[in-house]
Amino acid sequence: MRYIVLGAALATLSFASAGAEEARPAKAAQAEPAKKLYICDQDEMTRRAFVREYGAIEFVKAEDAAQAETWATPKCITVVEHQRLKRMALAQAR
Numbered sequence: 001m002r003y004i005v006l007g008a009a010l011a012t013l014s015f016a017s018a019g020a021e022e023a024r025p026a027k028a029a030q031a032e033p034a035k036k037l038y039i040c041d042q043d044e045m046t047r048r049a050f051v052r053e054y055g056a057i058e059f060v061k062a063e064d065a066a067q068a069e070t071w072a073t074p075k076c077i078t079v080v081e082h083q084r085l086k087r088m089a090l091a092q093a094r
Contacts, residue, residue: 034070037077050076062088 040046040059050057060075062084077085 040076
């Protein structure tokens with residue numbers, strides 16, 4: 001009988017800890033980065049889709065994206081500017 005009670009207690013503890021682990025990613029998901037960048041084409045179809053999804057389209061330069069300021073809505077960046085942003089980040093890391 002003691003083994004059954006002990007087994008039930010261990011099962012309850014493992015379920016409780018599993019529930020706590022599942023709650024952690026939800027908290028981490030709430031702390032999403034304040035800067036969201038999408039690599040966007042500059043064609044009309046991409047512009048319409050982005051406006052439909054996020055309300056407005058704004059392209060940013062690599063220098064603007066690298067600054068510490070945050071923004072509320074996602075922004076677009078071209079492929080060339082994205083490459084410049086990656087080079088800037090690599091140079092800063094060295």
